[in-house]
Every structure is written in C-alpha cells, then in structure tokens.
Amino acid sequence: MITRRHALLGLGALAGSPLAHPLLGQPAFGQTAKKGGTLKIAAPFNPSTLDPLTGGTGSDHMLLYPLFDTLVDFEPATLAARPGLATSWTFPDPKTLVFTLRENVRFHDGEPFDAAAVKAHLERAKTDPRSAVKSELQSIETIEVLAPNKVALHLSRPDTALPLILADRAGMIASPKAVAERGRRHDREPVGTGPFKLEKWNDNDVVTMVRNPDYWDKDLPHLDGLTFRIITDLNTALRSVIAGENQFTYRLNPQQKVVADRMGAGKVVVSSTPTIADYHLLFNYGKGPLDDVRVRQAINFALDRDGFNRAALMGLGVPAQTMLPPGYWAHDPALDNYYTHDPDKARALLKEAGHADGVDIQFFGYSDQASQQRHEIIMEQLRQAGIRAQMTVGSSADMYQRFIVRGEGDMLLALWTGRPDPSQAFALVYGANGFNNAGKVPPPPEMAQAQIEAQSVEDPAQRKVAFAKLEKAALEFALSGELAFVPAIEIHAPNVRGYVPNLLGKPKFNTLYLAD
Incomplete structure (x- = not known):
C-alpha cells in the first residue's frame, strides 16, 4: 500500500508531475x-463573506471559486501555476511582473474585464482597511496599465x-x-467573472448560484446552477447524500468516511486524497x-x-511539525522530529518561565461534535504536562472574530487549509x-528576512533553502502548534461527473456535470 507520505511526494514534489490520484468521473x-x-x-x-478580499476563512473558497475566476490558476495535483484570467506572465526584470490578460471577458454586471479593472482591484486589495490580503501584496509598489489587455506590477x-498568490x-x-x-x-452581493452568478444567500441556510450565460469559456459551465445547503453537522450532511437529498458534500472527517464506506456502498462515490491542510x-x-x-x-x-492522528483522524493523517507536510517540495525533512512528545520537558520549560505549578490558558474552538472531540484529546495531552x-466554544465565524479580530483568548484550534504558494502560509x-x-506581533527578524528570500528567487532549490529557514524559525520561536495533515474526504452521488480533487483539499465545482 502506498502511504500518505509517499502520496504527498507524488502530488506535490515537482510542478508538472502526473496526478497521483485518478480523475473521478x-x-x-x-x-x-x-x-x-x-x-x-x-x-x-456558512460563508464569512462572498467578497474575496474581506474574508479570512479557508472554508469560503468553495463558494468563491464558482463566482470568481483568478488571475492565475493552478494545477490540481501539484499547485503549479497555469493560465487563468491572465493567459501569460513574465518578469522582464526582477522587480517588474507583466500580465497579458484574457480578452472578451465580462463581469456578471456586464462591465469589461481589462487591465484597468485589475489595477483597481489590486489597489483596493492593498489599501482597503478591510482587506485580508494586504500582507500578501506588500511587494507591489505601483500598478501600471500598459494596454487594455496588459498590466505591469512594479515591485x-x-x-x-x-503569480501563485494571485491564484x-x-x-x-x-x-x-x-x-x-x-x-x-458587496460582501453579500458579489460580482465576479466566474461561470456562476450569485442568486441568493440566506444565512446559515442556503446559497444558490445560477449559470453565467456570458462566460468566456463557452464550454462551461455544464450545470444550470449550484445550491449550497448549509449543514454544519457532518453526519447529517453525509446522510443527506446517501439518501439522495443532496449530491455532494466535502470536508468530512475520517469517521464519516468509515460510515460512507459501510452504508453508502453502491449509493455514493468516496474520494479520499492527500492535502497540505x-x-x-x-x-x-x-x-x-x-x-x-x-x-x-512547552505546549x-x-x-x-x-x-492525535490516531485518536482524531483514525490514523489517516500525517503528524505535522510545520505548515509544510513531509514529502512536499518546500519542506525540510531534517525538521520532522523537532518537537517530540515530552511532558517532562514541557514541565521543565514551564518552571523556567515561572509556572512551577503549571499554567492556565484560555482555549478557543468550534462547537461541532468532531471539534469538541479534538479539543478533549488536546486538553488531556496538555493536562499531563501541567497546562490547564x-x-x-462557538461557531467558526464567532471564534474567528473573538480570537483573531478582538484578540480574546490564548489559543485557537483551527484547520489551516493551505494556499497555492508555500510563502503564503x-x-x-x-x-x-x-x-x-x-x-x-511582527515575526522575528531572521524569519522576515527568510520570507523575503523565499519570494526573491524562482529556482525551487533556492526557494527550498529559504523555506527551511522559515520552518526552523517558526519552530524555534514556537509560533504555533502544528498537529496533523488531513486527507480531503468528499462524498458524491454516482451521477456527479468531472470532479478532480486538488492538493488544497478545496473542491472546485466549475467543471462538474450530472450524467443520466
């Protein structure tokens, strides 16, 4: 049997490598x-917002992809860059990036997509107080329209x-x-160029999208529409697909895969593939x-x-030290065992920090049943080291607001869903x-310098050296507590065709169709 670690190697090691899992349907x-x-x-x-610049949760992507094309696209298996709204791009010098844009594309409101639209979008992304992507675009100084189909980013x-940040x-x-x-x-009434247009969004209930009849790719979409029924209980979501009430569900846990394999045999298709999440x-x-x-x-x-992998993920995950998984091209394998399970070492560090009797921390998390089971596993592990x-708990949106926006609490368990370029993490x-x-809090100076180095060269071997510095600094300063990489588990009806999993574990529905 191929291991998940080996599968990750096949999926992400080299741009252009073949897809390591079958194209389903x-x-x-x-x-x-x-x-x-x-x-x-x-x-x-439920989405946090349907404006791509103002949201911060990875779970929004599945609803954003149908509404918005990206300037650059990516290969599902490797995350290598490929054309999107930009048909090509080049660095004429190290501090200039020029995009040639796809022509005859229009937004859902009929406005033309062109270089002026790209300039306005990126300037908003850099300056809007509500923009969640400012940190990714700090290298852009000015944006210049060279022609209706050509735009230059001066860095x-x-x-x-x-390029991959813009994917x-x-x-x-x-x-x-x-x-x-x-x-x-615009958070709730978004206008993009994607193959589907938003029809309605009822909070915590349903999001419906309809075909964009003027989509630039005349072969797409195949479907007349998408209906996202918000079902936060994963067992209920799975049962709804097995019963035929829905035709696709995603972000399932290994426990639901076991149920689907047992109860859904012949009724559903089960997809389980490696991810960098x-x-x-x-x-x-x-x-x-x-x-x-x-x-x-100490934590x-x-x-x-x-x-944690055995108890929470039924052994289907891969234990994590950093946000880059073993076998991934940018990861340094020398760091695989940086933090061992050592409660005695944890206690010694707490004592050195002035907490000889242990320490109390406020732990935030999500209120669904599976998340609470994960919390219990972590809390027991911490308790054994004197960390109380x-x-x-609350909804993901509420916990994000309280922990990230308002700065409440000390620690939050979250699923980092990965991004096309490893520097984004x-x-x-x-x-x-x-x-x-x-x-x-700004990152340590050596980490900030390594971030610049990772984004200053194109050669993967040189970039990997910089990423090794980033990974090591994150570990030395213990800037997070990485637990385990998860598989992407999706369940769909047999007549759903055209689905291709991707290394991000974020389904794209743009090419799907329903067979007879």
Whole structure:
C-alpha cells in the first residue's frame, strides 16, 4: 500500500508531475459532458463573506471559486501555476511582473474585464482597511496599465511568489463598478467573472448560484446552477447524500468516511486524497502567558502528534511539525522530529518561565461534535504536562472574530487549509499583518528576512533553502502548534461527473456535470 507520505511526494514534489490520484468521473473517450441540472451540495460552513478580499476563512473558497475566476490558476495535483484570467506572465526584470490578460471577458454586471479593472482591484486589495490580503501584496509598489489587455506590477523587491498568490483570494477579480456602488454590500452581493452568478444567500441556510450565460469559456459551465445547503453537522450532511437529498458534500472527517464506506456502498462515490491542510493551534503571543516563548515551546512538547492522528483522524493523517507536510517540495525533512512528545520537558520549560505549578490558558474552538472531540484529546495531552486549558466554544465565524479580530483568548484550534504558494502560509499566519496572527506581533527578524528570500528567487532549490529557514524559525520561536495533515474526504452521488480533487483539499465545482 502506498502511504500518505509517499502520496504527498507524488502530488506535490515537482510542478508538472502526473496526478497521483485518478480523475473521478471524467467523460469516457468520445463522450461529452451533459448540459443542465442543478448540483445540490451539503456545505459544512456558512460563508464569512462572498467578497474575496474581506474574508479570512479557508472554508469560503468553495463558494468563491464558482463566482470568481483568478488571475492565475493552478494545477490540481501539484499547485503549479497555469493560465487563468491572465493567459501569460513574465518578469522582464526582477522587480517588474507583466500580465497579458484574457480578452472578451465580462463581469456578471456586464462591465469589461481589462487591465484597468485589475489595477483597481489590486489597489483596493492593498489599501482597503478591510482587506485580508494586504500582507500578501506588500511587494507591489505601483500598478501600471500598459494596454487594455496588459498590466505591469512594479515591485519594491523581487517577488516570485506573486503569480501563485494571485491564484488565491488576492487574484479573484471583482467588478470595480460593483464594489464602488455596493460598498460593504458587496460582501453579500458579489460580482465576479466566474461561470456562476450569485442568486441568493440566506444565512446559515442556503446559497444558490445560477449559470453565467456570458462566460468566456463557452464550454462551461455544464450545470444550470449550484445550491449550497448549509449543514454544519457532518453526519447529517453525509446522510443527506446517501439518501439522495443532496449530491455532494466535502470536508468530512475520517469517521464519516468509515460510515460512507459501510452504508453508502453502491449509493455514493468516496474520494479520499492527500492535502497540505493541517490542524494547528494558533497562539496569541501578543499577551501573557503565551508571550513567553518557553510557554509556547512547552505546549509543543506536551502535544502527542501521533496520538492525535490516531485518536482524531483514525490514523489517516500525517503528524505535522510545520505548515509544510513531509514529502512536499518546500519542506525540510531534517525538521520532522523537532518537537517530540515530552511532558517532562514541557514541565521543565514551564518552571523556567515561572509556572512551577503549571499554567492556565484560555482555549478557543468550534462547537461541532468532531471539534469538541479534538479539543478533549488536546486538553488531556496538555493536562499531563501541567497546562490547564479552559475551553470556550462557538461557531467558526464567532471564534474567528473573538480570537483573531478582538484578540480574546490564548489559543485557537483551527484547520489551516493551505494556499497555492508555500510563502503564503508564513505570511498569513505569522506575518505582522497576517489575518491569523491574533496578537499582530511582527515575526522575528531572521524569519522576515527568510520570507523575503523565499519570494526573491524562482529556482525551487533556492526557494527550498529559504523555506527551511522559515520552518526552523517558526519552530524555534514556537509560533504555533502544528498537529496533523488531513486527507480531503468528499462524498458524491454516482451521477456527479468531472470532479478532480486538488492538493488544497478545496473542491472546485466549475467543471462538474450530472450524467443520466
């Protein structure tokens, strides 16, 4: 049997490598995808916003992808950059990035997509007080329209990560006219260029999208629409697909995979593939007691990552030390066992930090049943090292607001869903303006320098050297507590065709169709 670690190597090691998992449900040779029908999806999270620049949660992506094309796209298996709204790009010099744009593309409101629209979008992304992607675009000084289909980004420093950064939220181009006219309403009334347009969004109930009849790719979409029914209980979501009430669900836990394999045989298709997404503990080190590196190190030594993988993920995950998984091209394997499970070492560090009798921390997390089971595993591991975690739970949106925005609590268990370029993880989680840096504490100088180095060269071998520095600094300063990388588990009806999993574990529904 191939291990998940080996699978990750096959999926992410080299750009252009073949897909390591089968393309599920592709049309047979000589067949064409059927047109029409609405795909009914059981979605586990209500979106935080449908404006790509103002949201911060990875669970939004599944609803953003149908509405917004990205400037650059990525290969599902390797995350290598490929054309999107930009047909090509080049660095004529190290501090200039020029994009050639796809022509004859229009936004959902009929406005033309062109270089002026890209300029307006990126300037908003850099300057809007509500923008969640500012830290990713710091290298951009000015944006110049060279022609209606050509735009130049003039940089303060070389930044070879930008093309893939623009394959994420920052590159989801919204209509400048709609943004200007709707203001904050654009969060709920978004206008992109994607294959689907928003029809309605009822909070915690349903999000419906309809076909964009003027989409630039005349072969897409195959479907007439998408209906996302918000079902936060994963067991209920799974049952709804087995019963035929919905046709697709995602972000399931290994426990639901076991149920699907047993109860859904012949009724559903089960997809389980490796990802770069991992469970990790976010620390607020802007205040005590986690402003002391020894306390953060103690938490890391208290964690039994193998035990967490077995108990929480049924052994289907991969224990994590950093946000880059074993086997991934940018990861340094020398760091695989940096933090061992050592409660005695954890106690010694707490004593050295002035907590001889242990320490109390406020632990935030999500209120669903699976999350609470994960919390209990972590709390017991910490307890054995003298770390007493006081639990507070709520919805993901509420906990994000309280922990990240308002700075409450000391620690939050979250799922980091990964980004197309590995530099984004370090900028968004550890950067001074990163939306997952609750205390907004700047990273150590050596880490900031390594971040620049990782984005200054194109050669993967040179970038890997810089990423090794980033990983090591994050571990030395114990800026988070990484637990385990998770598989992407999706369940869909047999007549759902055209689905291709990706290394981010974030399903894209744009090419799906319903067979007879």
